Amino acid sequence: MRPFDLPLGYKYATAYAGIRKEQKDDLALIVSTVPAAAAALFTTNRVQAAPVKLAKANIRLSKGVCGAVLVNAGNANCATKSGEKVAGNTTKALAKLLKLPPNQVLPASTGVIGVELDENKILDKLPELVERLADNSLPDVARAILTTDLQPKGASREVTLRRGTVRIAGVTKGSGMIHPRMATTLAFVMTDAVIPQTLLRRMLVRAGELSYNRISVDGDTSTNDTLIVMANGASGVRPDPKEMSVFEEALTETLQSLARQIVRDGEGARKLVSVEVHGAATDAAAATIARAISNSPLVKTAIAGSDPNWGRILSAAGSSGVNFDPSTVDITLQDVRVCRAGLASPFDEQDMKLRLDDTDVSIVFRIASKTKGSATFWTCDLTEDYIHINASYRT
């Protein structure tokens, strides 16, 4: 992310507030210099952290107008007595400093569940954070929101429209999809395009479906998952009605890039696996099959071991609940067909082993039919390191 790629009219700052033990920034602030249209997706988990509840309420009360996002890592502010008070007091204090209505500040948290978050640690740092706001500090935000992630994750796009250029940039974190002691999916995406809020919300639902809803690290959702998109219009460029789909495509690509980075950096992951399904009755049916393949621990361990075990792929698809005729299925691994019409198709084992040692693995599951439902999912291999990371957290 070079600064000149960044959307206009946003400022960023980070600080170390002592929430996590390691001395590494754990507080991040994103401010739009003009009120932005905002839309958000939140976890569907029945257990929702205090910042998720407050962000939901604020975005509803403000009718989708957002001036700032306040994020902390190191503590999920979930399943604690003071959770709602902490989320409320810290966002209100920030709103006062920024002279914003309190409901135009959205909170997000990630980290350990069930441990009280000391609001003073955040309150004490807010003035410094506001003072440090700068338009090129988005990479610092990408680092400050990480938990067990190994790599900061960012993506950006420029879209040239008839009336000028607009920019999209986002940062995200993931690791395990759920990981109550130290993880969650967070994503913050900014654009300087002029996009009406209702349209932005519809775009986000569709783009989220094709990106964050199409990845699997361990098949779970967290109590804190939050994805916020802001459009502040600072470019002065409003896509004309025919160009809205061009903008939406760029937004979708940005979210897909961020989502794929989460999978590639999944806990213990060594390989990014794309799972394409074609020939299902509908796109939704294709997505259900792709999800079943992506979530199968047996498929994921086979990929870790570079084992072309297509029987596991066929069987995972068969357990998805979607109706298909197994005798019409072709499966391709790394561009080599290993299953034809539901039966073994001969291949060179040595060659296939080498192909599967790649860090990028492609699975294509094709049903020979007249229907054209298709979907792509991204997942990672399941390695011993996933177990190490998740078994030995408190020991």
Added chain:
Amino acid sequence: MRPFDLPLGYKYATAYAGIRKEQKDDLALIVSTVPAAAAALFTTNRVQAAPVKLAKANIRLSKGVCGAVLVNAGNANCATKSGEKVAGNTTKALAKLLKLPPNQVLPASTGVIGVELDENKILDKLPELVERLADNSLPDVARAILTTDLQPKGASREVTLRRGTVRIAGVTKGSGMIHPRMATTLAFVMTDAVIPQTLLRRMLVRAGELSYNRISVDGDTSTNDTLIVMANGASGVRPDPKEMSVFEEALTETLQSLARQIVRDGEGARKLVSVEVHGAATDAAAATIARAISNSPLVKTAIAGSDPNWGRILSAAGSSGVNFDPSTVDITLQDVRVCRAGLASPFDEQDMKLRLDDTDVSIVFRIASKTKGSATFWTCDLTEDYIHINASYRT
């Protein structure tokens, strides 16, 4: 299983037919000396092996009468060109030797998918198998049907009824729930009680729901899963109508014992974890929550690491799709309450670590409510060994 515990009127034999490489019996025969009422549960996977299809058809055609079960390990006879021919020819040849109608023979297979099974290996061994039939060889059957399982698995019960005693005995295999190169769930349960077929079927559906449908090793189903129950009436004792529930309870306990043995011997498992849910709206809702907890890789790795990470349990329940108020939830681990009303409840970390090092782990998830829906699931911990076993199959 002592011979005198075994149901009357059954004979067993095993042989090595060279289907698996290792020289270990891979062919098993169970014969009822009088035609038995039979009921069966099969995989719900869309991809079904040839023996599953044939066993389904035979049990329908024979109206639930069964004289023999022919099982092989080492090859699933699934996703191959000759699958249906092999299952048909081998069961027909056995029926001829035993002088049974062909549809009274039920086949079952487990092992590698997508590799042709040579029917001659089985056909050549059938005469020897029939000759060897003996009434005390059920333990040999328990061993011959294993694949990656480490332990043979059997269970038996005697039920004393007003008119006399009846016996139930069963053997099973599992390992990974699905494991197309070398696994599947198979179970064969025999009783000498007099039970009408329609009643037997209804009992099996209920008992299966409370046992085999309540376990999770890796959350998947195989193409070959088969559970057959036979009631040959050789004891001459028919439970009177009021005693049928006593018999059903013994059948359920037998199936639960077998199912728990599968979990305890799950691939790489070191711990058997029971997950009890109480206070849900219905038993079905409780089962859905228990299943979500049992299937969560994060819960299972935490148990492997003796980590009392109750946040993962609460979060897994929250992602189950069942509505509940998190602030009404108590969670007990090894008899110690770690979460009260959705919040952390203090406990001694050292003591808890020691308790969780046990090979039997109990999770109780209790919703404070007026409803009484409850369910118990059994799962295992997820260890590095699971990955080793499943990643390095062909390498």
